[in-house]
Amino acid sequence: DTGVSQDPRHKITKRGQNVTFxxxxxxxxxxxxxxxxxxxxxxxFLTYFQNEAQxxxxxxxxxxxxxxxxxGSFSTLEIQRTEQGDSAxxxxxxxxxxxTQETQYFGPGTRLLVL
Amino acid sequence: KQEVTQIPAALSVPEGENLVLNCxxxxxxxxxxxxxxxxxxxxxxxxxxxxxxxxxxxSGRLNASLDKSSGRSxxxxxxxxxxxSATYLCAPAAGNKLTFxxxxxxxxxx
Numbered sequence: 001d002t003g004v005s006q007d008p009r010h011k012i013t014k015r016g017q018n019v020t021f022x023x024x025x026x027x028x029x030x031x032x033x034x035x036x037x038x039x040x041x042x043x044x045f046l047t048y049f050q051n052e053a054q055x056x057x058x059x060x061x062x063x064x065x066x067x068x069x070x071x072g073s074f075s076t077l078e079i080q081r082t083e084q085g086d087s088a089x090x091x092x093x094x095x096x097x098x099x100t101q102e103t104q105y106f107g108p109g110t111r112l113l114v115l
Numbered sequence: 116k117q118e119v120t121q122i123p124a125a126l127s128v129p130e131g132e133n134l135v136l137n138c139x140x141x142x143x144x145x146x147x148x149x150x151x152x153x154x155x156x157x158x159x160x161x162x163x164x165x166x167x168x169x170x171x172x173x174s175g176r177l178n179a180s181l182d183k184s185s186g187r188s189x190x191x192x193x194x195x196x197x198x199x200s201a202t203y204l205c206a207p208a209a210g211n212k213l214t215f216x217x218x219x220x221x222x223x224x225x
Contacts, residue, residue: 004158031211042119042204042215043159056211091158103149104213106159 002026004107006092012113013082020078021110025094032075033104034067035091036060043091049075050097082114117142121205121216129224134192136219138205143183145207150179150190153202153218162203163190195223 005024013019025032031050035043046065048056051072061067064082069075079086089111093104118141128134138148147166151159165172165181165188172179176193188205202220206213 033212035213040217042206042217043213045212045214048211050211058212093159103161103164105161106151108158111156 004092004094004105006090006107006110008110009108010111010113012115014115015082015084017082018078018080019082019112020076021090021092021112022074022076023092023094023107024074025092026105028096029094029105030072030097031095031102031104032069033093033095034075034077035093037089037091037109038087043089046077079112082112084114087112087114117145117207117209117214119205119207119214119216121203121219123219124217125220125222127222127224128195130195130197132195132223134190134195134199134221134223136190136192136203136205136221138188138190138216140186140188140205140207140214140216142207142209143186145183145209148179148181148188148205148207149213150177150188151204151206153204155202159204195221197223197225199223 007022034046037043049069064080067077089109091109093106095102095104150162163179178191181188202218204218206215
């Protein structure tokens, strides 16, 4: 399967711990996005990479959050000192660069529960 | 700031009926609009993408229309099936990000 993959699929942690999620985009997709979705809501944009450059960050992305895409392939999203309000589904998406904005393809998500 | 509203929030229909899902957005300066399907606890599956220059896009039993000037899009699903039960999300794209509505939760009863 060559779709977007995310790891882990589920994570339970205690408040104050650090967590890191990984996203592997579709091969040759230059753009990679992170979104967060809380229960009953639509996803909200967090950040976006084009190759290894992080080009946009939402104000939702507090200084406890950091995302990287060091070689322009996979990406990691780290949350430091987790809080209960961080409990959500974290979704990754990728898209190719085209002449127009292209379809974003989403992974299965990482569900985080902070106790 | 783009705001996206989806009405109704939930919809229950008998199998075979046509579904009409509405999406409205406040900022018409969009590049395109995507419709997604989400099954419980899962990621999003892209259904259709309409470019801002298009009025309509079709895929099988799905048809999506876009009226950019009035900030509206509608997803039609013909001859609904129980397998169509899911949450449907619309997301206009501006810049490099999607802004999502809250979704319409659809239940198709056999």
